[in-house]
Amino acid sequence: MRAGSVGPVLRAAVAVGVAVALGTGYPAHAGDGQVDGGQGNAKPDQPAPDSGASSGKGTIGAHIRINQSKTGSGGSTSTATSSNANWKPPVCWYEPMYSADEYEKFIKSAYDGAGEPAASYAKKRDEEKYHKGDKGLWWQVKFRNDEYTEACPVTTDNWEIWVPPADPQPDPNKLTPEILSELAYNSTKLPTPPVVLSPDADRLVVNLGTRVKFEGDFDRVWTTADIDYKGVQMAATTVATPVALKVDAGTADADPQTCTYDLVKGKGGYTVDSKDAGCNVTYRHSSGSGTYPFKASITWKVTWTDSADPDGPARQPALPDGLSTFEQNVTVKEIQAVNR
Amino acid sequence: MLTTRRRAAVAGLLVAAAISVTGCSSDSNDTSDNIKGADSGESGSATPSASASAEKNAPGFDFPSDIKVSVEKESTGDATKDAILRGVAYAAQARLEAFGKGSGHTVNMNRYYAADPLTYWVQRVATVKKSGLTVTGDYRFFGFEVTDVANGKTAAVRYCEDQSKGYSKEIKTNKVLRTKPSDQDFIGYTLQAAKDSAGDWQVTQQSWKKGDAACVQG
Numbered sequence: 039m040r041a042g043s044v045g046p047v048l049r050a051a052v053a054v055g056v057a058v059a060l061g062t063g064y065p066a067h068a069g070d071g072q073v074d075g076g077q078g079n080a081k082p083d084q085p086a087p088d089s090g091a092s093s094g095k096g097t098i099g100a101h102i103r104i105n106q107s108k109t110g111s112g113g114s115t116s117t118a119t120s121s122n123a124n125w126k127p128p129v130c131w132y133e134p135m136y137s138a139d140e141y142e143k144f145i146k147s148a149y150d151g152a153g154e155p156a157a158s159y160a161k162k163r164d165e166e167k168y169h170k171g172d173k174g175l176w177w178q179v180k181f182r183n184d185e186y187t188e189a190c191p192v193t194t195d196n197w198e199i200w201v202p203p204a205d206p207q208p209d210p211n212k213l214t215p216e217i218l219s220e221l222a223y224n225s226t227k228l229p230t231p232p233v234v235l236s237p238d239a240d241r242l243v244v245n246l247g248t249r250v251k252f253e254g255d256f257d258r259v260w261t262t263a264d265i266d267y268k269g270v271q272m273a274a275t276t277v278a279t280p281v282a283l284k285v286d287a288g289t290a291d292a293d294p295q296t297c298t299y300d301l302v303k304g305k306g307g308y309t310v311d312s313k314d315a316g317c318n319v320t321y322r323h324s325s326g327s328g329t330y331p332f333k334a335s336i337t338w339k340v341t342w343t344d345s346a347d348p349d350g351p352a353r354q355p356a357l358p359d360g361l362s363t364f365e366q367n368v369t370v371k372e373i374q375a376v377n378r
Numbered sequence: 379m380l381t382t383r384r385r386a387a388v389a390g391l392l393v394a395a396a397i398s399v400t401g402c403s404s405d406s407n408d409t410s411d412n413i414k415g416a417d418s419g420e421s422g423s424a425t426p427s428a429s430a431s432a433e434k435n436a437p438g439f440d441f442p443s444d445i446k447v448s449v450e451k452e453s454t455g456d457a458t459k460d461a462i463l464r465g466v467a468y469a470a471q472a473r474l475e476a477f478g479k480g481s482g483h484t485v486n487m488n489r490y491y492a493a494d495p496l497t498y499w500v501q502r503v504a505t506v507k508k509s510g511l512t513v514t515g516d517y518r519f520f521g522f523e524v525t526d527v528a529n530g531k532t533a534a535v536r537y538c539e540d541q542s543k544g545y546s547k548e549i550k551t552n553k554v555l556r557t558k559p560s561d562q563d564f565i566g567y568t569l570q571a572a573k574d575s576a577g578d579w580q581v582t583q584q585s586w587k588k589g590d591a592a593c594v595q596g
Contacts (some may be wrong), residue, residue, distance in 0.1 A: 069541035069563050070513045071506055072477050073586055076562070080495040080584040129528075148497045153488035155574050156496055185568045186583050187536075189528035194572045194580060197493050 079184050082148065096225075099133050099180035101267040102218065104225045107260045107348070115227040115362070118278065121337065122358035127224035130190035131213045132177035132199055134270040141176040141198065142168040159197070166200070174202040175268055177212060182221065213265065215344035218274035219357065222263035223340060226278060228362035229256045233285070233310075233334040235368065242370045247318030250285055250299070250334070252310040259338070260348035273346040278338040278360050283310050288331035288368070291323040301336070321370040329367035336362050433464065437486050439471050442478045444547075445513065447471055450520040459524040462533045462571055465490060465579025470519045470537065470567075473499055480507040480549075492572070492580040507549075514554055516543035521566075521593055532572045533579070538593030539565045566590025 096104055136144055145168070149160035169176070177199050179192045192211055199209050208214075234251040235242065242248055258280070264273035284298045297317035301308040312318050321330070338360035343350030441447060449467050454460055472486035482500030491499060506512070521538035542563035546555040557563070570583040 069557060069565070069588070070477075070515065070544040071511055071546040072473070072502070072513060072541075073565055073588065074502065076589065077587045078585060080498040080586075082494060082497045082501060151483055151500075152496065153483065153485065155576060156488060156492055159492075181570075181583060184585050186570045186585060187525055187534050187568055189526040189532045189534045190570055190583075191528040191532060193531050194492055194574045194582060197582075 118226040118360035129188045135178040136176040138170040215274040218263040219342035222261040222276040226261045230364045250312040254308040276342045282337045286333040325370040332368045495584045514547040561589040564593040566593040
């Protein structure tokens, strides 16, 4: 008893020492310690943060890998913007996770001591004997976005579904190549190469057509999303091919304000030269002491195929066109006589 | 100004609560639950029961006497969204109650959490208790918003927690570990909620961000 009573006293002394050393009397962290870390996710085993989908390479869900082809040596990229504002990537899906034996272990540990209604879910699976002895896997719901900002249509009745090898009635939320194609599309980074203007961007001239030259050091961009887990292999590859360059003066004080040029595939990549084109953006007023935001957007035709081979046959349903935009500020001056 | 506006909203809710309690006086169970819930709230603040008008089977919360809770939640004008937010507000309190009791195996945790978050918080409550700590102080939940609903059975929700007056407390010594106020006291939660077979909206996936700009208040 005596030895036992020493412990708390010693610990209290240590605590005081720490507070003095800090000099504040406050613990270093804010709040009350309910929530661990600055940012997190209420998952029993938190996986180490990965590079995610935003880098064009990484993982999504539990075991979906994203891989993108090189986007050329030329500088910056941006996440593909869909030309269709209504297009949305999948919120969630079922992914292969557990064998029958593993699932039994998972349920018995995750639902250990659970009350209702969770206990009923565990009981339901126990009554199904976890499909032990059957061929197949338990697939579990996974989310694309760990901030859960959109509603997933999967309900509390089925966090996991049993999927036999030949699935006679596939669940509509079960992972498919189509879902993978949408994840690949959503992860695609497209190059945003600079266009060269003449006259130079800092001395464009009123009433003189702005010549646009563009030599893109890039090719089509393909992105593969694939899964190879516990015998389930599935892949989809999206292929984005640049088709057109649209330029926008960035002000209504221009006529024409926008022009669209077809991209020509040359040896080193895609090119445009508007020298002899019928349309050249022409400013009608000086930018004064300011600038105009001149935009150059590349439209990408996107197709997908249900394998890791970018040259595989195109599948349906089609994906919307992608857009990547390069913006630069331009200065426009009034000049009386133009002799160039 | 903010504070004034908030008080006004709270006052409105209290009026609604008074009416609703009178309205369902025929069911003695509901009424007692409502009153029990109201007791857990800070005086003059809205409580979950106050904002949930004439709700059947409202949960009762059993907070330690040194914990005060206020929930700032207004009607959205949409019955489904109101039901979702009611469930999520109960979930927020269920978790605080679990930390206060030092056990995640409570009726309210089971009722308002499922799957990963249930497992996670049960473990987290046990971890905090094992380290000799519990919680104390004033807690405020606000900024409830349904950001998306799918097929009327699942939803995406966000809300904020103000822990600026909530602290860890050593269980053995009752010493309160006061913290220096900072933006980190404001936590933004984003989550999935789903309606279970009993008709309750449960938290089924959840993440958080301390110092979330949408939640930080002066």
